[in-house]
Amino acid sequence: MKVDLLIHSASQLLTCAAPEGPLSGANQGAIGLIEDGAIAIDAGRITHVGPTTDVRPTVDARVEMDASGYAVLPGFVDAHTHAVFAGHRADEFEQRVAGATYQDIMAAGGGIMSTVRATRQAKLRELVMQSHKRLNAMLTHGTTTAEVKSGYGLTLETELKMLAAISALNTDHPVELIPTFLGAHAIPDEYRDRADDFIDEVVDEMLPRVAVADALLPPFADIEASGYQPVAVFVDVFCDVGAFNLEQSRRVLERAQELGLEIKIHTDEFESLGGAALAAELGAVSADHLAVTPREEIERMAEAGVVGVLLPGTTFGLGSDHYADARTMVEVGLPVALGTDLNPGPCWCVSMPFMITLATRYMKMTLAEAVVAATINAAYASGVGDEVGSLETGKAGDLVVLEWSDYRHLAYRFGENPVATVIKEGTIHEVLDGVA
Ligand SMILES: [Zn+2]
Secondary structure, X not given: OEEEEEEEEEXXXXXXXXXXXXXXXXXXXXXXXXXXXXXXXXXXXXXXEEXXXXXXXXXXXXXXXXXXOOXXXXXXXXXXXXXXXXXXXXXXXXXXXXOOOXXXXXXXXXXXXXXXXXXXXXXXXXXXXXHHHHHHHXXXXXXXEEEEEOOOOOOHHHHHHHHHXXXXXXXXXXXXXXXXXXXXXXXXXXXXXXXXXXXXXXHHHHHHHHHOOOOOOHHHHHHHHHOOOOOOOEEEEEEXXXXXXXXXXXXXXXXXXXXXXXXXXEEOOOOOOOHHHHHHXXXXXXXXXXXXXXXXXXXXXXXXXXXXXXXXXXXXXOOOOOOOOHHHHHHHOOOEEEOOOOOXXXXXXXXXXXXXXXXXXXXXXXXXXXXXXHOHHHHHHOOXXXXXXXXXXXXXXOEEEEOOOOOOHXXXXXXXXXXXXXXXXXXXXXXXXXXX
């Protein structure tokens, strides 16, 4: 069979195959390691995967890559990012280093609201340009698909502007983005002490627009003129102290479901308000953060088929030692996924390999469990488990070639980029160290 690309003789090829759904429990670490592995890609799709001795004789490749001495695995899927934003908060980082808490900074008008002010002011084009650089950095670190949230606009127009920016980046940049509407990310200044009124606006004004995004009003002509549709696949809400309570979160998520959108929840980052149980009750695709989730709610999520998205970079960035209890999650059978939570606050980090390092050292996940969490389980958490996240026939030809022959170097070495080559839908985007 004629194919576009054959990668052969990989010292280790990790398939992370999971055709039935996310991997959990004893299978959380089922990486599907093939020694001396090969993979063929044609028209952006995987046509063959297996030992080199099986695959190589059956294909006639236009381009061949000899990966001997290198480990090959699926492109990383970043299950939770806020990659689209304007400006930075380096001053707050310095305050946090000096001892201020996230809540202190938020109470003083900083935190998310500081990014909201910058993002509201930015033109759509500026937002796209600033975010484009971050996507380049993500790709270089091996991320080929990422979920991205709105939530730094908090008005109908500026939230739609963020979704239009995600749409523009999805068209122009090889990293595939899954858009999430997070209108209920923070209580805007103009609604201080009136969070219920803001939830009314999210539920009555914003959500119907996000669900039917091609009917923009004249004041949003600049978004229309861009030609990019503000669309969302998921709706998310921040259910925690300092953000929205359980009842407010329920209103947002139930309305989203009525409108036919899938749901996610930010919950249990600081205190448990019952958000994880709500995720189980409503059948959320994922529940994210889960740093303080009680075991009983972890069990309920496992039964309901929710994926737990853990964000160790944020815990690290906050200087906290309260990491999510990944061991209990694996024990009770909750599939665990990883995300960077890339954002201008506590975690401006694009690197999924660094998340794998943190997961192994601070959440006691095995390396294999963390690799599954960063690939196929993150894909299922992002609603694209059938398309990406594993090296299986018919899926997108998204993969990374590591700098080293043994995948364990992913966590073992940190602070340097382990990725030599990134391939997105069969196209080679980054080649270091002369692999090709
Ligand atoms: Zn987040």
